[in-house]
Amino acid sequence: MEVKLWNDKREREMLDSFADLYAIIKTTEKLEKAYVRDLVSSAEYEAECLKLIAQFKTLSFSLRDAVPSIDRFADAYKMDCPAALNRLLVSGVPATVEHRASSASTAASSAAAVAECVQHFITAMDSLKLNMVAVDQVHPLLSDLSSSLAKLGGGILPPDFEGRVKVREWLARLAKMGAADELTEQQARQLHFDLESSYNAFMAALPNAGS
Missing domain, CATH: 1.20.1440.200 (Vps28 N-terminal domain)
Known part of the structure; x- marks a missing residue:
């Protein structure tokens, strides 16, 4: 049958x-x-x-x-x-892309990658301030940020840069939730705090980058 x-x-x-x-x-x-x-x-x-x-x-x-x-x-x-x-x-x-040596990048492309990271950091933080806390709103922003951080390689940021680690941890956490699920107020505050501290660490690391 x-x-x-x-x-x-x-x-x-x-x-x-x-x-x-x-x-x-x-x-x-x-x-x-x-x-x-x-x-x-x-x-x-x-x-x-x-x-x-x-x-x-x-x-x-x-x-x-x-x-x-x-x-x-x-x-x-x-x-x-x-x-x-x-x-x-x-x-x-x-x-x-994650592990590409920084020597493969030109100074211009490195500068562009840095600018892209800054843009994604600010966009993600601003979105949380606007109460965009649904998983299908937050995940793409963090995914873009993770991708832009990966493009920098190890020349500008240390391999264990806290921003990379925290963003990946949040992406893993969001992956276990449904698209329509929303972050609680406590989760949203913690994510914003993690992004802000990572952004500050990112900006502090820039002067140490090779020319």
């Missing part, structure tokens, strides 16, 4: 999207392991990883109502993909 998994076209498209999301996460996990084991070149890894991240962002946004939490989706389908979830949800950029 044939078992029907859907009742109409809309349900079928939803299941297809779930399958695509599952495949993206699994593929990212395999790519991360291949990169760590030196089975793929840095250039090939970065190109493929950027494509997967872009596909993930597009698909997860379109599924934000049906799949409010990617972590819960992964748990529901018993996906053991910690590296993929870290890359897609927390980092948001390829490992090559």
Whole structure:
């Protein structure tokens, strides 16, 4: 007897999207392991990883109502993909971008990256002041900030820069919540405090950057 998994076209498209999301996460996990084991070149890894991240962002946004939490989706389908979830949800950029040596950057691109970080810090703090505390409002802002901090490499900021650590911790925390969930007043105040202290530390570190 044939078992029907859907009742109409809309349900079928939803299941297809779930399958695509599952495949993206699994593929990212395999790519991360291949990169760590030196089975793929840095250039090939970065190109493929950027494509997967872009596909993930597009698909997860379109599924934000049906799949409010990617972590819960992964748990529901018993996906053991910690590296993929870290890359897609927390980092948001390829490992090559995170760890790229600062010597690969020109002074101009470094200055642009610094300006970008400042912009993302201020935007995130201002948004909290405007009471934009829903997860689907806060997460993109912190993801952009995390990406811009990663672009600086280790030339300007120390590897253990507190801002990077705190932003990643908040992204990991938000990833466990639903898109429509909101930060409590205490959480919002703590996040603003963490961003402000990280911003001050970031500005203090700039004079130590090499020219």
